[in-house]
Each structure stands twice: as structure tokens, then as C-alpha cells.
Amino acid sequence: MTEVRRFTHGSRIPGWDDAVDFSKDPAVVPDAATTPVPEHLRAEIEEYMARYPDFRSASIPALRAAQREHGWCSPLAIEQTACVMGLTPGYLTAVGTFYDMIETQPSGRQAIYVCTNISCSLRGGDAIYSAMLEAAADDSDLNVRHFECLGACDIAPMASVNGEYVGPLEPSDCATIIADVKAGREVLPDKQLRRRPSAHTIAKQES
Amino acid sequence: MELLYKNIDEPGLNTIAVYESHGGYQSLRKALAMDRADLIQELESSELRGRGGAGFSMGKKASFLPKDKMDKYLVCNADESEPGTFKDRELMQKNPHQLIEGLIIGAHAASANCAFIYIRGEYDYVADILDAAVAEARAAGYLGDNILGTDQSLSLVVHRGAGAYICGEETALLDSLEGKRGNPRLKPPFPANQGLYQGPTLINNVETLSNLSHIVRMGAKAWSELGVKNSSGTKVVSISGNVQRPGNYEIELGIKSRDLIYGLAGGPPDGREVKFWFPGGSSAPILTAEHLDLPYDFDSMAGAGSMLGSGAIIVIDDSVPVVDVALKLATFYRNESCGKCTPCREGTNWTVHMLERIDSGEATPMDLDIMASVQEHITDHCLCVLGDSMAMPISSMIKYFRPEFESHIEAARHRNDLGAPPSPHPVEAVGSAAAGPYTSVA
Numbered sequence: 001m002t003e004v005r006r007f008t009h010g011s012r013i014p015g016w017d018d019a020v021d022f023s024k025d026p027a028v029v030p031d032a033a034t035t036p037v038p039e040h041l042r043a044e045i046e047e048y049m050a051r052y053p054d055f056r057s058a059s060i061p062a063l064r065a066a067q068r069e070h071g072w073c074s075p076l077a078i079e080q081t082a083c084v085m086g087l088t089p090g091y092l093t094a095v096g097t098f099y100d101m102i103e104t105q106p107s108g109r110q111a112i113y114v115c116t117n118i119s120c121s122l123r124g125g126d127a128i129y130s131a132m133l134e135a136a137a138d139d140s141d142l143n144v145r146h147f148e149c150l151g152a153c154d155i156a157p158m159a160s161v162n163g164e165y166v167g168p169l170e171p172s173d174c175a176t177i178i179a180d181v182k183a184g185r186e187v188l189p190d191k192q193l194r195r196r197p198s199a200h201t202i203a204k205q206e207s
Numbered sequence: 208m209e210l211l212y213k214n215i216d217e218p219g220l221n222t223i224a225v226y227e228s229h230g231g232y233q234s235l236r237k238a239l240a241m242d243r244a245d246l247i248q249e250l251e252s253s254e255l256r257g258r259g260g261a262g263f264s265m266g267k268k269a270s271f272l273p274k275d276k277m278d279k280y281l282v283c284n285a286d287e288s289e290p291g292t293f294k295d296r297e298l299m300q301k302n303p304h305q306l307i308e309g310l311i312i313g314a315h316a317a318s319a320n321c322a323f324i325y326i327r328g329e330y331d332y333v334a335d336i337l338d339a340a341v342a343e344a345r346a347a348g349y350l351g352d353n354i355l356g357t358d359q360s361l362s363l364v365v366h367r368g369a370g371a372y373i374c375g376e377e378t379a380l381l382d383s384l385e386g387k388r389g390n391p392r393l394k395p396p397f398p399a400n401q402g403l404y405q406g407p408t409l410i411n412n413v414e415t416l417s418n419l420s421h422i423v424r425m426g427a428k429a430w431s432e433l434g435v436k437n438s439s440g441t442k443v444v445s446i447s448g449n450v451q452r453p454g455n456y457e458i459e460l461g462i463k464s465r466d467l468i469y470g471l472a473g474g475p476p477d478g479r480e481v482k483f484w485f486p487g488g489s490s491a492p493i494l495t496a497e498h499l500d501l502p503y504d505f506d507s508m509a510g511a512g513s514m515l516g517s518g519a520i521i522v523i524d525d526s527v528p529v530v531d532v533a534l535k536l537a538t539f540y541r542n543e544s545c546g547k548c549t550p551c552r553e554g555t556n557w558t559v560h561m562l563e564r565i566d567s568g569e570a571t572p573m574d575l576d577i578m579a580s581v582q583e584h585i586t587d588h589c590l591c592v593l594g595d596s597m598a599m600p601i602s603s604m605i606k607y608f609r610p611e612f613e614s615h616i617e618a619a620r621h622r623n624d625l626g627a628p629p630s631p632h633p634v635e636a637v638g639s640a641a642a643g644p645y646t647s648v649a
Contacts, residue, residue, distance in 0.1 A: 051364050053278070053321065054404055056386035060369050064328070098388040098545075100370030101328045113329070117290045118489055118535055119447040119521055148372055148539060149290035149489075150329050153447030153521075154454040163331035194332060198297060199454020200209075201216040203471055 027090055030083040037080045041069050045084045055085065059095050063102050072103040100147070108143035110181050112136070113160040116146040119153035123168070128157045131171035135178040142181065155193055165193035208433055210421045210441050211414065212457040215301050221336055223343040226304040232349060234420035238312040239357045246316045250419070253427035254439045259284055259375075259412030260488065260517045262505050269316045271399035272407045280408040281319035282384065283310055283416055285326040286368055286375040289488035290539065291519035294443040294455050295413035299326070300333045302417070303340035307363070309419035311349060314361050317409040321362050325380050328369040337365045372543035376591045377410045378402075379545065390547045391591035412517075414443055435461030438504035442518050446472040449479065449524035458503070465499040468522055475524035482525040483607065487516020489536055490596030492603035512603070529608040530615045533601055534562045540597035551594030554585040558601060565612060568619030571628060575612055579605050 007014050044065045048058035062085060066077040073096050075089070082089045096102040101111075114129040129146045136142045150165070152158045158167025161177055166188045169177075173188060180187045189195070219225040226232070238246055251266030272279060283306070287295040299306060306324075314322050326334045341363055344350050352360045366384055373379045374389040381403050383389035402408025418440060422430045431439040438460035444467060447453040451473030458467065468474060468481065475481055483493045486503070492513040494501075501507045508515045523532055541555040561578045564570040582598035589595070605612065620628060 054385065057366070057384055059386035060328075060383070061367060064367070064369060095386065095388055098371060099328070099368070102369050117539060118532060119291050119453075121535055122448045122521075122523065122527060147329075148370075148543065149288060149292075151287050151293045151296050151327070153291055153293055153445065153519075156447060156453065160329060163329075165332070194300065197216045198212065198301070199452055200212045200456050202454075203452070203456065 027088055029086055029088055030079050032083055035079060035083040037084055038069060041065060041080065042084050045081060049085065056087070059085065059087070059092060060099065060102075063092060063096050067102060071109045072105070072107045074106070103143070108139070108141045110142050111160070111162055112142060112144045112177070112181065113147035113150060114144065115148075115150045115152070115156070115158055115160075117149035119149065120156040120158060123156045124171075125157035127171050128159065128169050128174065131174040132159065132177070135174040139178075139182075142178070152193055154199060155191075155196065158193070161187045166191045167193065208441055208459055209457050211298060211302070211305065211417050211443055212455075215297070220301055221303050221340060223304055223340070223347055226302070230424075231304055231420075232308055232347075234423040235308050235311055235349065236355060238315055238419075238423045239355055239359055243316060243318055246312070246423075249427045250316060250422065253422045253431050254437070255415065255418055255422060255430075256438070256505060257412055258414035258418070258442065258518065260289065260490070262515060265411060265415050266316075268399065268411070269313065269409055271397070272317050272319075272409055273400070274318075278321060278404075278406050279317060279319040280403040280406055281310065281314045281317055281322040282377075282380065282403060282408055282410045283322070283324040283413060284375065284377065284380060284410055285324050285330070285413045286380060287330075287413070287517075288327055288372045288375050289490060289517050289519060290536075291445060291447050291485060291488050291521040292517045293445050293447075294518065296330060296333055297455050298413055298417055298443065299330075300336055303337050304344065305417045305420060306337075306413055307340060307344050307349070309416035310363065311354065311359075311361055312419040312423060313409065313411060313416050315359050317407075318359075319409060320360050322364075323384060323403075324363070324365045325374070325384055326365060326367055327374070328367050331367065334365055334367050341365060371545075372539075373545045373591070373593055376593065379591065380410070381408065388545070390545050391593075393590055434459050435502065435504050437506050438515075444503070445517075445519040446522065447519070448484075448522040449475045449527070450522050451476060460504040461502045463499075464501050464503045464520075467503055468499065468520065472520075472522070475522060479524040479526060482523050482527065483529070483604075484523065485519070485521040485600065487514045488519040489521060489539070489600065490592070491516045492599045493607065495607055528615060529604055529611050530562065530566055533604050534559070534566060536600060537562055537597055540593065544593055548589035548591075548594070550585045550588040554581050554594055555597055557581060558597065565616055566619060568616055568621070568623045568625050570616050572613050572616070575605055575609060 045062040048061040049055040062081050066081045067073050070077040078089050078092050082092050097104050114132050116125045116129050132144050136144045150160050152165050155167030157169050164187050247270050255265045256262045350363050368374050371389045374383045376391050378392035379389040398408040433440050441457050442460050443455050443457050445455050456471045481496045483495045485491050486508050494513050498511050505515045537558045541559045544551050544555050546552045582602040585594040585598040
């Protein structure tokens with residue numbers, strides 16, 4: 001879960017009471033002639049746009065594609081997406097800032113989400129989070145965050161490492177995870193959720 | 208009785224070959240041969256209730272869609288983000304074709320021609336499995352134009368979200384699917400009339416749709432005999448928290464809650480007792496140990512003042528202070544509130560502030576009353592139920608554990624050396640101490 005930032009008077013919108021500069025024109029759809037977009041990114045976004053009856057539906061997949069390309073949804077990434085989609089950067093920024101997985105602040109490419117919601121914290125999720133932070137130290141390539149319930153309370157406490165669910169974790173596993181991520185190896189193969197049989201099956205075999 | 212979880216751990220069940228070898232896609236042939244009205248009738252008489260949280264009759268919902276010829280949409284809600292719920296993840300990961308088959312049957316009932324699976328962005332690896340399964344189903348002719356030679360056509364897109372709890376709410380999900388911020392919409396109009404792209408839309412949970420192939424195969428009558436009255440069928444229950452064997456278990460509705468928590472999940476660790484439990488995800492009002500003998504079904508949970516919700520049981524044992532859970536919960540809802548409706552945006556924020564005061568010993572017992580009244584002001588005053596989802600469990604915690612809240616304040620006050628408790632009657636206290644510079648100038 002991302003801490004919602006609060007600004008003046010408790011508002012959640014930065015600069016909401018700043019004076020508006022009416023002499024400036026609002027940002028328009030970026031001009032394709034002056035906005036270079038990597039060819040594969042353009043192709044990917046156009047493929048997403050073709051999937052839906054309304055091309056706007058592709059904004060989340062498109063922003064995620066731009067994020068994969070640039071590491072985070074930088075103003076440049078948003079401008080490129082806006083150029084391909086024919087939308088204003090403002091529209092896409094509004095969409096991007098709503099979703100937790102879209103990083104509108106500079107962040108590391110390797111996403112490590114540690115669940116600290118109820119079920120995980122009952123089993124020590126908060127300790128895993130601090131151990132993970134400690135193991136990651138200040139590596140700017142790593143994006144270690146605590147996250148809302150990731151939907152894997154059966155392996156609590158757990159973490160999602162670049163989308164791979166691993167658990168149940170011990171604080172000592174965190175150093176291994178970070179080392180695996182840095183080396184580009186598979187993360188904790190014996191603790192991956194996808195290889196785990198269902199609790200239902202185990203209960204059936206035992207009875 | 209196992210339906211959804213039959214052969215769940217068989218290797219390769221996520222491929223169409225293995226799924227078909229277990230009789231997969233036979234129900235689809237049967238359903239496509241049926242008249243639409245008959246299929247809806249069949250679904251209604253099965254009394255299948257939605258498995259996503261609200262528990263509304265699935266057949267009835269499908270019947271609300273207009274019958275005229277136009278673009279109609281079916282959206283599968285796979286944005287499973289309710290804390291404690293993880294059944295859909297396992298169903299999609301291990302048996303994606305069961306969902307796709309049910310989805311096509313549902314589309315036939317609603318005569319929808321365009322379907323989406325909105326899966327939460329965190330489930331990327333599950334979405335990859337779904338994508339592969341959809342491609343297989345398309346290649347086999349179960350998706351596309353004129354499925355199996357009938358007039359039913361269906362396109363199916365797996366849409367990945369990007370992390371927002373609120374997108375599990377159906378109208379917020381539609382906005383998000385349209386490429387906007389996931390803000391809930393005012394209802395009515397209900398999605399059945401005006402949903403995705405302003406067209407009629409049927410929205411169902413993964414588990415609900417996964418049940419359809421079994422209902423068609425067994426017949427509504429046989430299926431509805433499973434479980435108990437008003438809670439027919441089987442249910443995948445996610446049990447987590449302080450239990451020895453957390454996980455998903457498929458049960459017939461109506462079994463005793465104690466058998467679930469102590470029997471299947473092994474109960475709390477040795478030497479610990481159940482203090483309280485959420486019967487339907489973290490949005491459900493809590494129940495205590497004395498409710499353990501209730502049958503686990505829709506009506507019994509509602510009768511006890513809670514709800515079955517998404518069927519996610521979170522067990523909390525007696526080593527955990529209730530304030531910790533309340534604070535965790537309220538912080539979660541504060542961060543996930545979309546901010547559209549004032550009672551929810553501000554109510555969740557102030558509840559967190561008050562709980563922090565309680566945790567640090569600065570609060571008085573009167574704050575508990577204020578907090579309870581804040582919860583009342585949130586409930587039913589917003590477009591969606593996110594605020595209610597915090598208000599209901601928090602008020603139930605105050606109801607059942609008020610003495611513990613009070614002693615928590617006392618203990619924290621002593622621990623943090625905050626001196627005498629603030630007077631419960633601040634006005635009088637000011638009056639009697641009216642000496643010094645504030646005395647009236649007579």
C-alpha cells in the first residue's frame with residue numbers, strides 16, 4: 001500500500017491551491033514529428049490499443065509498457081505514451097498517479113513488494129519488510145516497498161519479487177532474495193508459490 | 208464434495224488437453240445447445256449466489272440485461288484484493304479453462320459478445336497463464352466468431368490492472384477498464400443497463416463463473432442440493448492468519464465454522480485460543496470465539512451481524528492486541544480510499560488518527576464513542592462500500608473489545624509517561640480552574 005500524500009489543508013492534490021498560470025497553454029497531445037518513440041514501444045502500445053473497442057482502455061497496459069522501457073513512468077515515458085495514444089500527458093499522468101504499480105517518482109527497476117497487510121503481519125510480515133529494507137541497503141536499482149494484500153495469505157509472510165510470489169519467508173531469506181535479484185537468478189525456487197500444492201490437496205492426502 | 212478443486216493439483220491441468228480429458232468444455236456444448244431463456248432459468252433455479260462478496264443471485268443478475276440486440280459485455284472480476292482472499296488466484300493459476308468455459312456459458316446466458324477478465328496487476332504470473340489458456344481456447348474454436356457453429360460469438364481479453372484495491376468494486380473496475388482513474392460511479396444506472404462503454408454489462412467474480420460449467424453439467428437441481436438453503440453449492444474458503452494450515456479449502460456451505468478453523472486449518476498455534484475472526488475478508492464485521500459453532504453460510508453469518516463476503520476467514524489469536532489489527536485495517540482503507548466521497552476519504556483518515564492516539568495513550572474513552580460515531584457517518588453515505596468496509600469491522604471491534612481498547616489507552620498512557628488522564632468533562636475542568644489570566648474582568 002502506498003502512503004497517500006497529504007498537502008496543504010489535508011488535500012491529496014499537490015499544488016491544489018497554487019495560483020494557476022493562465023498565460024500558459026495547457027499541454028496538448030505531443031507532436032509525433034518531434035517526439036521520438038522507440039519502435040518496439042510504439043508497436044506494443046498500438047497492439048494494446050487494437051485490443052479494445054475504445055483505445056483509451058489501453059492506458060494502463062500502455063503505461064506499464066512505458067514503465068518497463070524507462071524503469072519508471074518519467075515525464076518522458078508519459079510523453080511518449082501520450083504521443084502514441086493521441087492523449088494529453090495530463091490525462092495519462094492522472095491515470096498513472098492513481099495506481100500503485102505505476103511509479104511516477106524515480107524508482108528502481110526491480111520491484112520487490114513485501115505484503116504487510118493483516119494476514120502477513122500476523123505472521124511477521126513487518127519484520128520481513130524491515131529485513132528486506134536492510135538487505136537492499138541503498139541500491140537504487142531495487143524498489144523495495146510494503147504493499148497491500150497481495151492475495152497469497154496461504155504463504156504468509158510473503159513477498160512478490162518482480163512478480164514471482166515467494167513465501168513463507170524468514171527474515172534470513174531476505175538477503176538471499178536480494179542476492180538472487182542482483183544476480184538475475186530465479187528467486188528462492190523452493191519457496192515459489194506456483195510450485196506449491198493446494199492446501200486442499202494436502203488435507204485430502206492426509207485424511 | 209469437490210467441484211472447483213477436483214484434480215486441482217494434477218500437472219498440466221492448465222492446458223486444454225488435460226482439461227478436456229476430464230470432460231472439459233462438454234458443459235459448454237450443452238449450454239450452447241440450450242435456449243438463452245432456459246439457460247438463465249437454469250442458473251436462477253440453481254440459486255448460485257455471487258462469490259465476490261455481495262452474494263447476489265447470479266442468474267437474476269444475468270436476467271437484468273436487456274434482451275435487445277446490441278453490444279453487451281461480460282466482465283470477470285479477477286481483481287481479488289480483499290485482504291485475506293486468495294481463492295481466485297489459485298483457481299485461475301491451476302484451472303484457467305474452468306473459468307474460461309464458465310465465462311463463455313455466462314456470455315451465452317447474457318448474450319454478450321465481448322468479454323474481459325480484469326485481473327489485478329500484481330497477479331502477473333497468473334495473467335500469463337490465463338493468456339496462454341485463452342490462446343488455446345481460441346485456437347480450439349471456443350472463442351471467436353460463431354462458437355461451435357452456433358450464433359454465439361465472443362472475444363475475450365485479459366486486462367491487467369496496476370494495483371488499486373478499489374478496482375475490485377464493480378463500477379470502479381469499469382472506469383479502470385475504460386482507461387480512467389478507478390473511481391466508483393453513482394448507481395443507478397446499474398451496470399446491467401449502463402456499464403462498460405455505456406453498454407449493458409454483466410460482472411461476475413472468478414469463482415462464480417467457474418461454477419457455471421458444473422451447474423450446467425450436473426443440472427441446477429442436483430447442484431442446488433449441495434450446501435444448505437439459501438447457500439447452495441460449494442465454496443472455496445481461504446483461511447489465513449493465526450492458523451497452523453492456512454490455505455484454500457473447498458467445502459459445502461453450511462458446515463460448522465469450528466470444523467473449518469480447527470478442523471481443516473488446524474486452529475491457532477499450540478497454547479493459543481481464537482480471539483476473534485473475520486468470516487468474509489477484512490471488510491466483514493468480526494466474530495468472536497463464541498460464534499465458532501455457527502454454520503458457515505450466508506444466512507448464519509448475516510444473522511450473527513457479519514457476512515460471508517468473499518469467503519475469506521482471517522483468524523486472530525489471543526496474543527494479538529485488537530488495537531494493532533484495527534490500526535492496520537484502518538490504515539489500509541485510508542490508503543486505498545479513492546478520495547471521491549468525503550465521508551470515506553476523511554472518515555478513514557480521522558479513524559487512523561484516533562487509533563494512533565489510542566495506541567500512544569493520548570486518547571480518552573470518549574474517543575471510542577467519537578470513533579464509533581465517525582463509523583456511523585461513513586456507512587451508507589458514499590458511492591461505494593469501501594468506507595463501510597472499514598466502518599463495519601472497526602465498529603464491531605469497539606463493540607466486542609471496548610474494555611481492551613480502554614485498558615490499551617491506560618497502559619500506553621503509563622508507558623509513555625503522559626501524566627493524569629485528560630478530564631472526561633473538559634468544560635467543567637476549564638471552569639473550575641478559571642483562575643489567573645482567564646478570570647473575568649469584573
